[in-house]
Amino acid sequence: MTDKIVPQSGHTVPTVFTRDMLDWLPWLEPMDAEKMSQHHLDSLIDASRVKSPYFRLLARDPDVLAARTRTDKDIFYNPEAGLPRAERELAAAATSRLNGCIYCASVHARFAATYSKRVPEVEKLLAEGTGADLDKRWNAIVAASVALTSTPITFGPAHVDALRAEGLDDEAIIDVISAASFFNWANRLMLSLGEPTPAAA
């Protein structure tokens, strides 16, 4: 048996939630980019992801990675109908805040702030957590994300009512469900296969 933990030392880990750029250090050996087959490379979907140790580690099971990535992109990037991008990102950031994934929260808080241009509210979510009072609509989206993220799941009819009251239609509510659920997938990978560190300047 030759597989080993990748020793990571000499780095600092972030101790607060932040919108700053972070890097991610794997605890298991990613694939060697030079030794990846076409099948492995194709599983990255974006060729530039070959630079990412996270995606080169997940490429060890290429079919799952490819399907995971295509699911991710359609939930978050498909511009047709549903929830505005900023609020899909809000659901991702709130989910990551509750699960405690500092890395995922940093990325999606940045996106939420960029697309909504509501930096103070996003900062408040990061600083205070998912109980932060943002506004009625954002509170409803965060509460729905929290209920879906809790185990056992506590999402119920009252969450749907609160989202409807804030103008979300069926497609938008499905986007909230999908975005929060997807980050319950992403957070578990990011948290358990490596750790964040401040990005190299």
Added chain:
Amino acid sequence: MVADVIDTLAGIAPGSKLDTARNRRTVARQQAQASYLSLFRPKSMGGVSAQERCAVACFVTGLHGQPQAEAFYGQGLTEAGGSAALKAAISLAVAAGKTQGPYGAYPKGPLSVEDTTGLVYKVAPDVALALGRRLVAAFEHTHMLVFHPRDAAAPSLQSLLDAGWTTDDIVTLSQLVAFLAFQIRVVAGLRVLATKM
């Protein structure tokens, strides 16, 4: 052709309002199913057997208390040759492991005030006998992923390596547990939405 698992578990009928609404994200819908297929009906099982995959899925769905999903993956375990003794052991593991999440600790610092403690699940000796060494390590890791993922650290992965899981196997196991955390939540969410349409 394997029926869409999310539709099956959420009870979404073809042509229903929810079916139509789900189709606004056709790619996400198809690729969630492709994710299921690549984990449970892959071209090659690699180092993780069908029985291991289904046993872990039964544990994850049981811990979430989602009866439809539990029954679905229980059927999968039967088809993969899971014995009655294995199923009984998984039921005991679920009963012993059920708790409320997410909890866990942060790196020491300002967030430490938010640290919450909870069950650190260890497989009981009688259950361990039926599960075998690899599944014992997998279940202990899986419990952490389900309820307190922020406690995950290199030593958890070392336990898997020590029990005979390779790096490739651990990636597959991690994807399987994390994917189920997604699938179970989509199903739970859509079931609620269906009652309000």
